[in-house]
Amino acid sequence: MIANILDGIIFGIQLGLWAAGLTLIYGLGGVLNLAHGQIAVISAMVLAFAMDAGLPALPASGLALLVGGLVGLFLDLTILRPVYRLQGEARVLLSLLLTLGFAFIVDGFLNWRYPGRALSLFIGGGAIDILGVPMRRGSLLASAITLVAFAALFSFFRFTTLGRAVRSVIEDEEGARLVGIDPARIMRLILVLSGVLAALVAVTRSMVVSVDVQAGFGITVLALIVTVVGGLGSVSGALLAGIILGIVNVIAADVIGTFMSLVVLLLAAAVTILIRPAGLLGVEE
Amino acid sequence: MLEITGLSAGYEGNDVIQDASFRVDSGEAVMIIGSNGAGKTTLFRSVVGLLAPSLGAVRYEGTDITGVPAQRIVRRGISFVPAERxxxxxxxxxxxxxxxxxxxxxxxxxxxxxxxxxxxxxxxxxxxxxxxxxxxxxxxxxxxxxxxxPSLIVLDEPTTGLAPKLAADAYEALGALRDRGLTVLVAEQQVPLAMALCDRGYVLDNGRISTQGTSAELANDPDVRRAYLGIT
Incomplete structure (x- = not known):
């Protein structure tokens, strides 16, 4: 049982990171990015090829983060432009369609050029005992990196002027404009940040399991579930929901079977929406 | 300081404001009075860059700022306090x-x-x-x-939802700001409060500016007295 819960927490912290980028974009501008997982996969491939070319893991990971951020910037500058001209429901729907199209193109291209290609970052050394449970070093390092990333995110939003400006746009876009904040520039910044976070998903995930060219949609779907449960626009909600769903996932896989765990997660999300439509830490409109 | 000429603005092609012109000089306190739905909010939103006017011009300190978005207008020295805050x-x-x-x-x-x-x-x-x-x-x-x-503060119905005592306090604070040299432009339904603060005013009626004058002149205008001061 303790082993299950620890595994669940470790997977859950990851899930939180998967959702963080997605929830920020949605909370900020009502844009749903269904290519989130593909950004992670692109970054994973960049990292894999960079290491093949002889680059050490650390600078190669830095390169992957940079590429993730650039893909986010690319989306902001290209396919999201028509999206920004719309408001409300139409904006959500168009963003969903266009990013889905982009995701299919990326998936199709990668499967055609690099079928079966996968990234795994091998973290050596034996297992470490935590509460009597042997844990793999790769999992622990991935969790540590993710937690540091969350701490950095929280500090950014709480203590910096730019971070507060991002929060202000999430809370009241017109109010933000009235104090001189340009919502379009904040959105661009967050798309870049979200791309970097997606790339970090690839880097940390590949320390635990291999990330292959087809992993994109799996990541996006789980990130969406976590986003909905945590509350749209809430990074702390993403982390909390990630940990809860991570534990639910591992226990469900253990009790019912892996093939059913995704169904259990969807059920958990559905129940959350029924009880709290805005999600765990979301704010009712 | 602020000069609005021939401004028309509205939503989806329907101009709520038609051909409005008014000016605010440096150091003045100016009011736009009008009943609910007269178009005060639409007028102010198009002045401060939250709504692009369909016609006309907004000039601020000699520069044309028509259609400049709100986030840039505030950096030029105009701060807007909307009724919804x-x-x-x-x-x-x-x-x-x-x-x-x-x-x-x-x-x-x-x-x-x-x-x-x-x-x-x-x-x-x-x-x-x-x-x-x-x-x-x-x-x-x-x-x-x-x-x-800011050099100019624009307030849309600052007394919205306030009890009489608090509304009076709000205007007292605006008076203190004006005394410090801040230029004030305010839209108000509670006309007596605004009249006590402002030097001059304009009456907005169905999207058009119908009357203008000093506060004293407006206070003696029979139409204004009937419609906004409850005096017959």
Missing amino acids: RLFPRMTVRENLALGAYPGRPDPKTMELVMDLFPRLAERQRQRAGTMSGGEQQMLAVGRALMAD
Whole structure:
């Protein structure tokens, strides 16, 4: 049982990171990015090829983060432009369609050029005992990196002027404009940040399991579930929901079977929406 | 300082405001009075860049600022306090005020001025804006607007939802600001309060400016007396 819960927490912290980028974009501008997982996969491939070319893991990971951020910037500058001209429901729907199209193109291209290609970052050394449970070093390092990333995110939003400006746009876009904040520039910044976070998903995930060219949609779907449960626009909600769903996932896989765990997660999300439509830490409109 | 000429504005092709012209000189307090639905909000939104006018021009200190978006207009020295206040409800009083000085750091002197003007805000710096009373939120909205160190402050119905005593307090604060040399443009339904503050005013009637004059002239205008002062 303790082993299950620890595994669940470790997977859950990851899930939180998967959702963080997605929830920020949605909370900020009502844009749903269904290519989130593909950004992670692109970054994973960049990292894999960079290491093949002889680059050490650390600078190669830095390169992957940079590429993730650039893909986010690319989306902001290209396919999201028509999206920004719309408001409300139409904006959500168009963003969903266009990013889905982009995701299919990326998936199709990668499967055609690099079928079966996968990234795994091998973290050596034996297992470490935590509460009597042997844990793999790769999992622990991935969790540590993710937690540091969350701490950095929280500090950014709480203590910096730019971070507060991002929060202000999430809370009241017109109010933000009235104090001189340009919502379009904040959105661009967050798309870049979200791309970097997606790339970090690839880097940390590949320390635990291999990330292959087809992993994109799996990541996006789980990130969406976590986003909905945590509350749209809430990074702390993403982390909390990630940990809860991570534990639910591992226990469900253990009790019912892996093939059913995704169904259990969807059920958990559905129940959350029924009880709290805005999600765990979301704010009712 | 601010000069509006032939302004028409509205939503989806229907102009709510038609051919409005008015001016505000430096150091003045000017009111736009009108009943609910006369178009005061639409007029102000198109002046401060929240709504692009369909016709006409907005000039500020000699420069044409027609159609310049709100986020840039505030940096030129015009701060707008909307009737809905548009605060950041989950942020503290202090965070709201600090963002008023965006992108810079809040100037300690301006912060002190705001705290002197509204001691309630000084007491409640760590409280979340969304949990405060209507009167306190109005103070915070004005305070946040002041943090940008504007030359002109534009207020849309600052007494919305306030009890009479609080409404009077709000105007007292505006009087103090005007005495410090800040230029004030205010839209108001509670005309007696605005008249006591302002030097001049315009009457907005069904989207058109129907009458203008000094506060004394307007107070003696039979139409104004009947429609806005409740005197027959």
